[in-house]
Amino acid sequence: MLVGDSHTMPLFGKRCAASLKKASYPLAQWKFRAGEASKDLKTLGRLYDTLAKEGMERSSFLAALGGGVVGDMVGFAAATYMRGIAFVQVPTTLLAQVDSSVGGKTAVNLIAGKNLVGAFYQPKCVLCDVDVLKTLPTRQLRCGLSEVIKYGIILDADFFARLEKQVDSIMACDSKVMAQVVKRCCELKALVTGEDERESGRRAILNFGHTLAHSIEKEYGYGKLTHGEAVAVGQLIACRLSEVLLGFPRNETERVFELFRCVKLPTYVTAQDTAKMIDLLIKTTHHDKKAQGGEPLFVLADRIGECRFGCKVPESLLRTVLKEFVKQGKK
Amino acid sequence: MLVGDSHTMPLFGKRCAASLKKASYPLAQWKFRAGEASKDLKTLGRLYDTLAKEGMERSSFLAALGGGVVGDMVGFAAATYMRGIAFVQVPTTLLAQVDSSVGGKTAVNLIAGKNLVGAFYQPKCVLCDVDVLKTLPTRQLRCGLSEVIKYGIILDADFFARLEKQVDSIMACDSKVMAQVVKRCCELKALVTGEDERESGRRAILNFGHTLAHSIEKEYGYGKLTHGEAVAVGQLIACRLSEVLLGFPRNETERVFELFRCVKLPTYVTAQDTAKMIDLLIKTTHHDKKAQGGEPLFVLADRIGECRFGCKVPESLLRTVLKEFVKQGKK
Numbered sequence: 273m274l275v276g277d278s279h280t281m282p283l284f285g286k287r288c289a290a291s292l293k294k295a296s297y298p299l300a301q302w303k304f305r306a307g308e309a310s311k312d313l314k315t316l317g318r319l320y321d322t323l324a325k326e327g328m329e330r331s332s333f334l335a336a337l338g339g340g341v342v343g344d345m346v347g348f349a350a351a352t353y354m355r356g357i358a359f360v361q362v363p364t365t366l367l368a369q370v371d372s373s374v375g376g377k378t379a380v381n382l383i384a385g386k387n388l389v390g391a392f393y394q395p396k397c398v399l400c401d402v403d404v405l406k407t408l409p410t411r412q413l414r415c416g417l418s419e420v421i422k423y424g425i426i427l428d429a430d431f432f433a434r435l436e437k438q439v440d441s442i443m444a445c446d447s448k449v450m451a452q453v454v455k456r457c458c459e460l461k462a463l464v465t466g467e468d469e470r471e472s473g474r475r476a477i478l479n480f481g482h483t484l485a486h487s488i489e490k491e492y493g494y495g496k497l498t499h500g501e502a503v504a505v506g507q508l509i510a511c512r513l514s515e516v517l518l519g520f521p522r523n524e525t526e527r528v529f530e531l532f533r534c535v536k537l538p539t540y541v542t543a544q545d546t547a548k549m550i551d552l553l554i555k556t557t558h559h560d561k562k563a564q565g566g567e568p569l570f571v572l573a574d575r576i577g578e579c580r581f582g583c584k585v586p587e588s589l590l591r592t593v594l595k596e597f598v599k600q601g602k603k
Numbered sequence: 604m605l606v607g608d609s610h611t612m613p614l615f616g617k618r619c620a621a622s623l624k625k626a627s628y629p630l631a632q633w634k635f636r637a638g639e640a641s642k643d644l645k646t647l648g649r650l651y652d653t654l655a656k657e658g659m660e661r662s663s664f665l666a667a668l669g670g671g672v673v674g675d676m677v678g679f680a681a682a683t684y685m686r687g688i689a690f691v692q693v694p695t696t697l698l699a700q701v702d703s704s705v706g707g708k709t710a711v712n713l714i715a716g717k718n719l720v721g722a723f724y725q726p727k728c729v730l731c732d733v734d735v736l737k738t739l740p741t742r743q744l745r746c747g748l749s750e751v752i753k754y755g756i757i758l759d760a761d762f763f764a765r766l767e768k769q770v771d772s773i774m775a776c777d778s779k780v781m782a783q784v785v786k787r788c789c790e791l792k793a794l795v796t797g798e799d800e801r802e803s804g805r806r807a808i809l810n811f812g813h814t815l816a817h818s819i820e821k822e823y824g825y826g827k828l829t830h831g832e833a834v835a836v837g838q839l840i841a842c843r844l845s846e847v848l849l850g851f852p853r854n855e856t857e858r859v860f861e862l863f864r865c866v867k868l869p870t871y872v873t874a875q876d877t878a879k880m881i882d883l884l885i886k887t888t889h890h891d892k893k894a895q896g897g898e899p900l901f902v903l904a905d906r907i908g909e910c911r912f913g914c915k916v917p918e919s920l921l922r923t924v925l926k927e928f929v930k931q932g933k934k
Contacts, residue, residue: 313644313647313648313651316644317644320644320713320719320720321713321714321715324713324714324715324716324719325715348683351722352679352683352720352721352722353719353720354719354720354721355708355710355721355722355723355801356722356723356801377686379686382651382652382655383652383655384652384655384656385655388651388655388684388685389651389683389684389685390683390685390686391682391683391686391687391722392686392687470686470687
């Protein structure tokens, strides 16, 4: 069964269906309303009922056509329908292609929080067609680029250098360049998640820039800043913290700044009362991780291409660094 | 969090809670209405919400206090809340102690069918207190004994012989004898499911007697005959088929008959129109497995203690054998 949402099915549904039919797969199709609000138990229940109604069996497979919401929910349905059937990811956003479609995290939201119900369940394959990226709004493309750049910083200095050189082709969504970029990101993510599927250790490095980003998203309201925008600012903060704590070279932080500027990702946030916002961000950061006992742990980098997880950051240092990244202005 | 149903929590909830508190676990508790009807997505959603509300974290664990319905649903919640937290089975029926609590199958029902949504997810441990069995209605105890006897037939001739000798102590729920019986059944089930967790091969032997039992349950209406009663008749049919196809000794079928009689499990079913009922049972049996392509496959025994799966049974033979087990009478 091909499952997409109200954005992706009108755009790509027919082509996917035709391709699957050509390969002689008997095909059912289903779509749901696009958006994070659909990633809930109610829509999931409707998906299960449709799978049963369409006679899906243990040997059937699902194809998830869409961004992270579609991949997360269809993946979870595949993980649990008849105790697990096969599924294929067909991600249609850059963020989904380089991040959420690889690694096997599937989930739906509860009212109490995002991704609270889910499973680790690997797709049989991830099919990325970079030409679909040309249909994306520029802001959503940038959101994905924030994660692309992250892979360079945490794992691959050569890849980072290539991004610097090819930034114009990337912004123009050149098919050949994007195919290489997406491929490398998938390889890097598969490498990390293959070593640590269940996130007991090194998989944490994928959260570089995300600790602060989650706080920024929360304080600025989800939707105002995209996830990728918050992650860009979070990564710059992590670079500065890394300078002080791990001797991350100052000129490399400048290279990260410059690359974010080139792709037009923000390099700071604004607030009318900067001191109050800094307090809020620190509080949220501490609260967020309280569950795992005590202070928040950061992913920091030694240099571009090398990083470590589980780093403690003194609150006073965090406060000093945040002063650079929370500027006076309209929120 | 200790989770049980409206039967088990009033009976055993306080003792379990006291025991967990004594071991210094901070404890939350929740219960839902007893019965198969509760094993649905709606009750599951309420359980998830309660887990979140009570602040359950990745390091928390669930204890499932009850029969198969509680174990299946709490197990599935544990498998999926935060992508998997630990859980412990505390089965309170004989059937759950010797069967559903071991092996890692968890599930909830859809309207379209039983156990259509689930996961293979192992409990950290299975805690069986055989004294709770003394609170069971005799009919429910017998239902479990049907599966107990099955383990003897398919895997362990010595165990079968011990059951024959100890049948009076078993019917009286003697604690020492029951502890040995339950222990051996759990060992045998763990052995089989450990080799083949995802039911791709040998785990199928656990379905001895179940192919016909499912048809019997369906045709006689769920609830009229218990699952265990249908499985008893199904096992006798499988023994007779085994005589013809695998040379199962006729006197061993007699021993199985005798043991079922001793524990007061039925050895046949009745119908007003026996020919019609036999037709229905054959049809249902074929339909049931159609999904896996073609004719139904049976688990048959070579002798008590040895069996094989994937056996084809000619329809004419099945019809002949069914004539012995569908007797004229009130349905």
